[in-house]
Amino acid sequence: MPAAKQNEHMQLMELQPGRKAVIKRLEGGRSVLSRLAAMGFTPGADITVIRASDHGPLLVSLRGSRVAVGRGEAAHIFVSLAVKDKAAEAVKTNPNTISIALTGQPNVGKSSIFNLLTGLNQHVGNWTGKTIECKVGTFKFKGAEFSIVDLPGTYSLTASSEEERLARDYIIKEHPDLIVAVVNAATLERSLYLVAELLLLPVPIVVALNMTDVAEQEGIEVEPKVLEAALGVPVMPMVASKGGGLVELKEAILRMSNHEIPYQPKKPLILPAHKAVLDQLRELIGSYVLPSYPEEWVALKLLEGDEELTGLIKSAMPPEARENVHTLLYQHEDAILDIAGARFEWVARVIRAAVVEPKVTRVGLTSRLDRVLTHPLWGTLTLVAILGGVFWLTYRIGTPIQSWLSSLINELAQILRTGWAQGPRWLVEFSAGGILGGIGMVLTFLPIMVIFFAILGFMEDTGYMARAAYLSDRWMHMMGLHGKSFMPILLGFGCNVPAILGTRIIESRRARLLTTLLIPLVPCTARMAVITILASVFLGAGAFWIAWGLVGFSLLILAGLGLVLHHFFFKNEHVPFIMELPLYHLPNFRTIGIYVRDNILGFLKKAGTTILVATLIVWALSYFPTGDVMTSYLGMAGKTMEPIGSWMGLPWPLLVALLTSFVAKENTVATLSVLYGSLDVMKTVITPPAMLAFLVFQILFIPCVGTVAAIQQETKSWKWTATSVGIQLALSLGLAVAVYQVGRLF
């Protein structure tokens, strides 16, 4: 190694406590080197001196452990400052250089300000041992020289992320002369929490109020002078993207560095009750706090439950003192609520003083709309009306198109039968009845589904769907369904499979099980699509009332069962919660298009695989061995179910169709098309009460095989899976019979 390079290395004993370094070489005899290597002292390893005194061993942090190393052994270890420190040192060659740390949240324009200040005089590297970028640079202003470090973007200094830890460690250990805190004028409230934390550190601050142009565009008025008075630190308005406010910022930095501006920060207050605890804590930890750490700040952070600092302090203490600190912290475990709470209060006060929000904002608009749309009564009425509107529009526009496509398919099937009369009969029937009559008929409902999903997509994209979920939450709460059961239940409106998987969020096995039993009663989109289709076939113009009523009916059943289960199982379990509702916004038609496309592609994929296979099996069973459906295998099997069907006035093909829906809900439509040739034929074979009974049976019938598999997977019990299927079967059959029998009376 060149002598010059070797000279850059220092002995471990010379390293200042708290400074991070890298072991460069070890010197000494073989036995010393082996001993050091066995302890983990090898070239390239990061090392930090935690405690050093004139006598006795050095306490160092090495490879994530604390190691005590004798002074004799330490003399054999040579280190150099870590890259970050070297960079910082490099920019501070002149002892009169003023060091600055640039802090702020991500996306507040911190990098723009750094680039504006340093120009080309910057160096980009990584923080030692990290992949996080570290930028250091220099600039001169009015003869003074400044070095500046761009710290990683952070929301606070709680050390909950690597970025926060790096930013905080730098300020504490390197102790810059000044902090420039960059805040976003358009989202000042979000930025100020970090400022509240920075004010507690013993480093003066200048606030760079960036993006004032964005705030102005959004109608937000920020008064820099009022903000300055509220914070007690200089506030410099800036538009960094256009270079605005740079000279003023430099001026403020210079004047603060020369102590020309009095520094009187107005820090968040600490409750008198906690002040005494804080003093007590300071006394206990005083002699164990690392030299570079401000004692009061460490005590405050311990009270806030800062895990890193608590670990650091406790490991430096003898067991007895550690126990005392532990007891004190345990007694005041909830002090965080007051300390952090005071910080939030401070932010709110500053905002009230210095910011004037526009009268009409998206937040304000959302808030006003939500007063109606999430109101228990008006919101529910709106939801009911919107749901009705969805079905009305779907039928109004979709049904005529579906009827036209349906007659087209029938004509095509007829052309196939007459044009291919000489071909093998089974093949002709397979093509005309199986393929065209089954899958083809299912595809005629695509327009209805496109409209249905387009409306749902519209509601979701504007932010209304979250309100619908929120209102449902409220009602379910009122019906006694407390706790985390709602969320999976609400997910079930999309698809029961993720809803069942979603029950994992419920800790109690009993509550999880009961929620699992309720989910199959939630009408998923596939069930709703089938109901939408069948209602239009059975009832024509009145379909939308029926489809709408059926969804409401199934929710009533769900609520009733939920009420019963709550009464017997969920008693006294009350888990209040809050939820985030997105802001309302104008719909993006591309997003809606993607939503419709994804759903339709999903449906087509199912139609081309599961539904196709099931349809062909149904066709084969209904054709062979005689070529006549009534004397086919399916006909023979179906007739055995006729006694059950008679309770609801349903001929066996409808029961068979229902059974095939176990594979996929949409199979009902395909099977009925195969068995009846055309869905319209059904109107001539069953009475209106039987139609209604069938729709009730369909919407409450056992879930699809995917859901049943998910229930088995989650409960890991065939007994509970069978119970779920059993409840569903009993409910659907019982209610369908009741509907038919009552319907016959009129």
Add this chain to the structure above:
Amino acid sequence: MLHRFLETIRAGDVQSLSEIARTMDISPDMVLRMAQELTHKGYLQEISTNCDEPQKGCPDCPVNNTCQVMGKHWFLTEKGRVAVSSTATIK
């Protein structure tokens, strides 16, 4: 303020962030920030309904791209409930 926030959550069954913001006369943004802080400290539990990983049945699910419709929820944890009860007792 955080005590009040926890009390407000406990007082209702289901509330939206903006409702809490209205009750406390602060912005929804600050409510969100407080919820995050309390989640970090264990007083609230945040639950998101998005599908973290594909499960059996997910590929065929018609809403496999739109599972997040419910948004984020925060539940009061046992620690949160104890903290609110102790405040109530002190009062």
